Amino acid sequence: MQDFPNLFLIGPMGAGKSTIGRLLAAELSRDFVDSDHEIQDRCGADIPWIFDVEGEAGFREREQQMVDELTQRQGIVLATGGGAVMREVNRRALRDRGTVIYLYTTVEQQLKRTAKDRNRPLLRGNDREEILRTMFAKRDPLYRATADLIVRTDRRGPRSVVNEIVRRVGRLVNPLQCKA
Numbered sequence: 754m755q756d757f758p759n760l761f762l763i764g765p766m767g768a769g770k771s772t773i774g775r776l777l778a779a780e781l782s783r784d785f786v787d788s789d790h791e792i793q794d795r796c797g798a799d800i801p802w803i804f805d806v807e808g809e810a811g812f813r814e815r816e817q818q819m820v821d822e823l824t825q826r827q828g829i830v831l832a833t834g835g836g837a838v839m840r841e842v843n844r845r846a847l848r849d850r851g852t853v854i855y856l857y858t859t860v861e862q863q864l865k866r867t868a869k870d871r872n873r874p875l876l877r878g879n880d881r882e883e884i885l886r887t888m889f890a891k892r893d894p895l896y897r898a899t900a901d902l903i904v905r906t907d908r909r910g911p912r913s914v915v916n917e918i919v920r921r922v923g924r925l926v927n928p929l930q931c932k933a
């Protein structure tokens with residue numbers, strides 16, 4: 754797995770970017786970085802608090818700086834925030850600096866996977882399903898346009914997703930699967 758490029762995970766809230774990113778990095782003996790966690794660590798504040806103090810606009814500025822910085826590292830697995838693809842500059846940085854993997858899931862799965870977690874300020878409204886559907890309609894085309902690979906994460910566990918990613922990225926890097 755020496756030739757693996759940077760792997761950048763994109764996709765909506767609850768797709769499994771953080772969960773799968775950590776497992777994938779361990780599998781490939783790579784460093785794992787999570788943009789949301791990095792922003793929280795540097796601010797000493799959780800994401801809802803950052804949204805409360807600086808608004809979504811403030812968070813997006815921090816996210817843009819973080820994407821620019823982290824995508825310049827080498828040999829990492831990066832979990833991005835669900836909204837990172839909304840800025841063209843982020844999409845370009847991701848595309849230019851690594852292999853981008855869209856972790857696709859359904860709104861039904863997102864609803865289940867985000868039900869108990871209060872760390873997602875954009876899901877504070879009453880109708881979480883409507884919010885997620887509206888986001889999906891806007892963002893799914895952007896995830897698709899940015900990604901080199903699309904991998905489904907609904908109806909299967911994280912380990913199976915990781916195995917598929919390793920196999921498919923291996924083929925991208927070395928299409929004939931020849932030994933070095």
Ligand SMILES: Nc1ncnc2c1ncn2[C@@H]1O[C@H](COP(=O)(O)OP(=O)(O)OP(=O)(O)O)[C@@H](O)[C@H]1O
Pocket residue numbers: 764765766767768769770771772773789832833834835866867873906907909910911914
């Ligand atoms: N393939 C999967 N099958 C079942 N549950 C999963 C799967 N992937 C992730 N989960 C669960 O879904 C929840 C959300 O996953 P995770 O935090 O990794 O999503 P995320 O894409 O990083 O979301 P966000 O954009 O909000 O950071 C977690 O509780 C995780 O254990």
Ligand SMILES: O=C(O)C1=C[C@@H](O)[C@@H](O)[C@H](O)C1
Pocket residue numbers: 765766789800833834835836837872873874875
């Ligand atoms: O989908 C989004 O816009 C977000 C997803 C999370 O990863 C965080 O980046 C934040 O809660 C915003």
Ligand SMILES: [Mg+2]
Pocket residue numbers: 770771772789832833
């Ligand atoms: Mg995450």
